[in-house]
Each structure stands twice: as C-alpha cells, then as structure tokens.
Amino acid sequence: MGSIEPKDPFFSETELKRVLELWTAPEASRTLDERVSNSFYREFESDDAATQPVALPQSQKEVVTMKFCSTCHEEFAEKFSFCPVDGTPLNGFVPRDEESVTRAAAHEPAVVLPRQAAYAAAGTAAGGAAGAVAAKGEYHLTFIDDAGLTHRLIEAVKDIAHESELTWPEFKRDPFGFTKRMAVGYSKAGWRGLSQPNVATGVLSALFVVMTALLAVFWIDRVQTQRAEQAAITEEQLVDQLIDIPSEQPTPDPGTAGLNKGSGGGSKPKQEKAGGGGGGGRQEQKEASFGKTPQASLTVPQVVAPDPKPPA
Template sequence: MSSIEPKDPLFSEAELKRVLELWVAPGPSRKLDERVSNSYYREFGSDDAATQPVALPQSQKEVVTMKFCSTCQEEFAEKFSFCPVDGTPLNGFVPKDEESVTRAAAHDPEVVLPHEVAYAASAAGAAAGGAAGAIVAKAEYHLTFIDDAGLTHRLIEAVKEVAHESELTWPEFKRDPLGFTKRMAVGYGEAGWRGLSQPNVATGVLSALFLVMTVLLAVFWIDRVQTRRSAEQAAITEDQLVDQLIDIPSEQPTPDPGTAG
C-alpha cells in the first residue's frame, strides 16, 4: 500500500527533475558485446575484412518491371503471361531477383551459380528468336474447359444420378406417399423462396417473364394481322374474278350494210 495519503503534498516539478537527474542508465552487457563481435568476425572472417570491397546484393525489388504487348501497344505487370485485352503472348523475360553475391563466388571466377546459367540460357533463346519476339518461350497456352465430356455422356451420367437418387427415396415414398410429396413440395418451395428473396433475383425473373410474354404477344399479334390481311386480299381477289366472269359486254350496233353494188 502506498504511504501517500490524499492530504499529503504532491511532489513538485523540481523534485521530479532532481530524481530523474540521479537516474543512471546501465551500461551495455559485456556478453552482448562479445556476441556482436563474434558475429562480426564470423561474417567477415577477420578484423581487416571490413576494409575490403564487398559486392552488394543484386536485387531488382525497387525496380518495377513491365511486359509490352506488340498488338495493343500497352504495358502490363510481370505477372501477366498473356495480354488481358487481346490474348497476345507478352514478349520479353524479366530475370528473377538474383541472390546476394557471396564472398566465395567473388573470389572463385570458375564458380557459376545456377540462376546465372538459367538467365544466360533465356537470354540466348531470346536473341535467337528476335524475329518472333511476341512469342514467349513458355508452356503452350491451352484453353481450360470445365468439362470436356460429350453431351451424350453427360446426359447418361445425369440420368444415372437421378435414378440413384430415386432408388434412395423410393422406400420413403412407398412408406408414406402423401407425407413424402408434402415434404418435397415444402422443401422445393422454401428453396425457391430463398432463391427469389436474394437481392435483384425477383426483379430479374419478373423482367425475363415480362420480356418473354411481350415477345409472345407480339408474335401472336403479327400473325393475326397477317392472317387478316391475307383473308382480305383473298376476298378482294375473289371479287375481282367474279366481276370479270359476270361482266357482259354491251350490245354492239349493227353495221350499215351500205348500197348494193
């Protein structure tokens, strides 16, 4: 428990400053210094190794590399292998971030790192195929299909699945036909209601029904109008034919016989 009571006077700012001035920060641990020194010597090998030039790590993390599309003349990020606009393979290889150059590789000129060999091979391939720069030397592009089975095979599989489900539900239907039918109707009704209750689903369904009904009514109306016009045209043609049949020419005047010669 603290000995300071509410009635006791608080410490002044001068007393707090004097207490802080008396505080002495502890010095660094000697063992910590030894560990840092040992790590330093183990990294550089000797005391004077720090004065020798060391190759810095070669990294391109700060450089944003882009790929160029020869068709749409646009640049895209390195992650794209094909143009998102027209599907043209993006040209050019971007070398991966190279690892830090070690001291052993720097002192031994005959040591060749694996990533250097891969980069040299890719550079040689790119130079050889300069005329076809738009073709990327990667795996061939194939379209991905959800299911490449034929229509007949898929229809047979669907029929088999329905038959299997019917076999599973047949004992229950045989035991209680009315209850099974009622439960099925309730289940399908709830599923349909859940589907229609989702946002914009009811509006889309009603719009589709309205559009279909409008098209059907338009087709029926056009067919009725054409039928009526055809009937009227046929009636007119028949009237003209009847008029031609009953049109009797008027009596012609008898020609003058003239004087006998």
C-alpha cells in the first residue's frame, strides 16, 4: 500500500503549485518578525549591542514569576503574599508567559521550569505553612481585583476576538464539521458540569424559583384585570339604576259623584243585571205589581208585616 509502482502517475510541478496556492495558512504576525529581527541584530552586530536593552513591542511576551497556591491550584502575581481565594500563604514560584511592555536584555535567558515540577515544588514548600495556618484558625483577608468592570469587559472581548481569529481558518475550511465539533464539545462540557454534585439540583431549583415568580406575576396581573373589569361593570349598573328612576306620579283626583273615579260614588266596575218586582229588597222573585197605586186608608195598616222567611 505504501510502495510506489513504476506505472503510478506523478503530479507535475504546476499542479503542485496550484495545490499549494489553494492552501490557506495564517500569515506571520508582525510581532514575530520584529522578534526575529531583534534576535538577528543581537547575534551578528556587536557584543555591545547585545548588552543594550531592546525595546519589545506591546504584545511581546516574557517569562515572569508567578506564585502558586497549593489549596486552589491557581497562580497569582508575585505581589500577593496570600491566596486571594482562600487566604493560604503563597510560597514558591511558577514561570508563566505574560504580556509585557518592559525592556528586556537579550543575553539574560529566563529559566523555565516544567509546570508539573513547579506545582510539586510549590505544593511541598507551601504545605507546611498552610497546615500551620489552618491549625491556628486565623483570619485571612481576601484580595479582590480592583480592575473596573469596563476594563474587564474590554479584556474579555479582546480574548474572544483573539480566539475567533485562531478558529476562523478552521471554520472557513470546514464550517459544518467545525460547528458539529463545537456543539458536541459544548454539550459534553455542559453535561460534565451538570453531573457534578448538587449542580443539577441547584439549576432545577433556580429554574423552579424563576418559573414560580413568573407565574405569580402573570396570575396577579390576571386577577387585577378581572377585578378592574368587574368594577367597571358594577359602575355601569349603578349608573343605569340612577338613570331609570320613574317620574313622580300626580295625586289622584277624588272626582265627583256619579263617576267611578277616585273616592267618588257611581256604578260598580262590573255592570249587573237589573232586578226588581214584588220582592224588593227581600230578593224574592215575584211578579211585578200592575195596576194603580192603592189608595190610602185608615183601616189598612201602613207598615208592612214581617216576612216569615228571613233572608239567609
């Protein structure tokens, strides 16, 4: 598989050049060119030039001394005597590359120790002192970075821009693969974070509290809206009742006699059948009298005899 047969075709120089032209490689930074130029001048000019300090650019990196905390395993600047996180005394050092604008001499090589060896040495040196301080139970101050919020935000944006510049060629070469790898990586990182103890419980608790607060706000708003609508309806009903007051009725007239109106006399509301005859007021159905009116006589009594049939 790895052998080359005599009949295998070889690519011509023109095709190779065309392939190399399609190859996308990041350009060399200006800082690297300046560093190479400074190194060349220091090596080939004169011994006096090598001993003189050389101005490094703003982004030039040099090895600076860092102190290591054996408790939180973080590195801090040399000015710190105690760990800003947990207050452990900082002993030992760890070389670290940082941006600097100072002037460095060319012939003073910096001693760079391996990271693991430096961690081990720093942990051994600080172990005894940290144990003694922890046993005493003393109070340790926590130093907080006094950089402003705007400055930290600008630094974070610069770091993101720098990382984007580094990943742009890869994204341009294979956008789908890069997106897939990034999604898988962030998913695994998120799952590892949620897999830690109490992380999932804390996240769910926070989501529950936030959702409860939102539902409470929506419920209160809905209740207030319903109360406002009911108050408006009640107010409209009160207004309608005030508007529908009947007008004042006039005092009824007593009326005159003979008319069935008011308190005056007159016929009954329902007409009745006329009656009369022999019975008169005794309600007897007798035939009406005919003839002339009887003559007055002293022999005939003027008082009607009592009726043997009293009314029921």
